[in-house]
Amino acid sequence: xxxxxxxLDLDYFYAQVExxxxxxxxxxxxxxxxxxxxxxxxxxxxxxxxxxxxxxxxSGMPIALAKRRLNGxxxxxxxxxxxKYEAYSNRVMETLRSQVDVLExxxxxxxxxxxxxxxxxxxxxxxxxxxELKARVFREEKLTxxxxxxxxxxxxxxxxxxxxxxxxTVVRDEEAPSFLSPLPIDxxxxxxxxxxxxxxEGGIKTIGALASAPTENLEDLVGxxxxxxxxxxxxxxxxxxxxxxxxxxxxxxxxxxxQDSHDLDQxxxxxxxxxxxxxxxxxxxxxxxxxxxxIGILKDxxxxxxxxxxxxxxxxYPVLEKEVKEMANQRSLAEFTG
Ligand code: DCP
Ligand code: CA
Ligand code: CA
Numbered sequence: 001x002x003x004x005x006x007x008l009d010l011d012y013f014y015a016q017v018e019x020x021x022x023x024x025x026x027x028x029x030x031x032x033x034x035x036x037x038x039x040x041x042x043x044x045x046x047x048x049x050x051x052x053x054x055x056x057x058x059s060g061m062p063i064a065l066a067k068r069r070l071n072g073x074x075x076x077x078x079x080x081x082x083x084k085y086e087a088y089s090n091r092v093m094e095t096l097r098s099q100v101d102v103l104e105x106x107x108x109x110x111x112x113x114x115x116x117x118x119x120x121x122x123x124x125x126x127x128x129x130x131x132e133l134k135a136r137v138f139r140e141e142k143l144t145x146x147x148x149x150x151x152x153x154x155x156x157x158x159x160x161x162x163x164x165x166x167x168x169t170v171v172r173d174e175e176a177p178s179f180l181s182p183l184p185i186d187x188x189x190x191x192x193x194x195x196x197x198x199x200x201e202g203g204i205k206t207i208g209a210l211a212s213a214p215t216e217n218l219e220d221l222v223g224x225x226x227x228x229x230x231x232x233x234x235x236x237x238x239x240x241x242x243x244x245x246x247x248x249x250x251x252x253x254x255x256x257x258x259q260d261s262h263d264l265d266q267x268x269x270x271x272x273x274x275x276x277x278x279x280x281x282x283x284x285x286x287x288x289x290x291x292x293x294x295i296g297i298l299k300d301x302x303x304x305x306x307x308x309x310x311x312x313x314x315x316x317y318p319v320l321e322k323e324v325k326e327m328a329n330q331r332s333l334a335e336f337t338g
């Protein structure tokens with residue numbers, strides 16, 4: 001039987017929740033902010049609604065820059081309230097889990113699902129089910145989402161991002177090569193700026209070029225393991241299974257240095273209490289982590305983000321400390337200012 005896999009991603013998630021809770025804001029640009037507290041404007045944009053995006057507001061951007069882009073426009077700058085979004089997320093995931101064969105939550109607002117069994121491997125039944133999922137999430141939570149359906153996780157994930165917001169993109173087995181071929185390589189999940197650069201230096205810019213690249217070439221560019229994944233992903237032969245790993249949480253802390261600093265020891269010292277606090281929360285909620293990220297805001301208000309996914313989950317403090325230190329130590333992140 002054909003495998004049929006889906007990926008659902010909630011649209012402008014945190015900002016959409018804020019819209020639902022304050023319907024009067026629906027036509028207003030909404031910017032969800034992580035305020036760091038140093039000045040009224042320091043911190044980063046978590047996300048924004050599509051109205052704000054029209055003015056060039058983007059996730060990860062300094063709040064001060066978002067304010068400049070929305071200068072003279074009536075806009076709502078709302079502090080991020082993670083607990084609130086998590087409550088919506090948990091309810092949505094629970095609903096989805098009951099409607100699919102297997103659900104794999106992949107982030108606070110997204111999940112893969114396998115629907116091979118209940119659709120009998122048929123794309124018409126899969127399309128009907130996807131529409132039903134969208135309708136149900138909207139009926140129950142007033143949230144819109146975008147769904148991608150395809151023969152594997154790679155295609156499903158790219159398809160959910162293809163038409164946004166409130167989109168549905170169905171890519172049948174036989175359509176997958178022509179769907180993937182013209183797209184840029186960084187559409188494949190797991191392909192970040194570093195891998196993109198390596199592949200582009202090797203003349204590979206599109207997924208089509210990746211699909212037809214000789215194995216030895218790919219291995220020379222990115223190593224054996226990643227080459228194998230990229231080969232399968234680009235040829236739509238990726239067979240990674242959808243696995244239910246239970247719920248998903250994201251815990252974060254933000255600190256502001258009293259003064260700008262290049263001194264790594266000083267920065268590490270300032271980070272320690274926040275990391276300890278984060279770890280306490282982790283342990284008290286009986287959670288393990290698998291992915292660690294660091295965001296730094298530099299003096300010129302540009303931001304730097306680093307992420308790492310570990311081989312296996314842990315709740316070990318020294319691991320957390322080591323990973324964050326390593327990220328902060330990378331040259332471009334070593335200019336943390338707040
Ligand atoms: N998020 C964040 N900081 C980022 C990126 C995302 O805090 N740099 C948070 C806020 C988002 C949520 O994660 O609402 C989900 O991220 P997505 O990348 O799925 O982006 P959105 O849901 O906001 O928008 P889209 O409609 O493009 O999916
Ligand atoms: Ca989203
Ligand atoms: Ca997402």
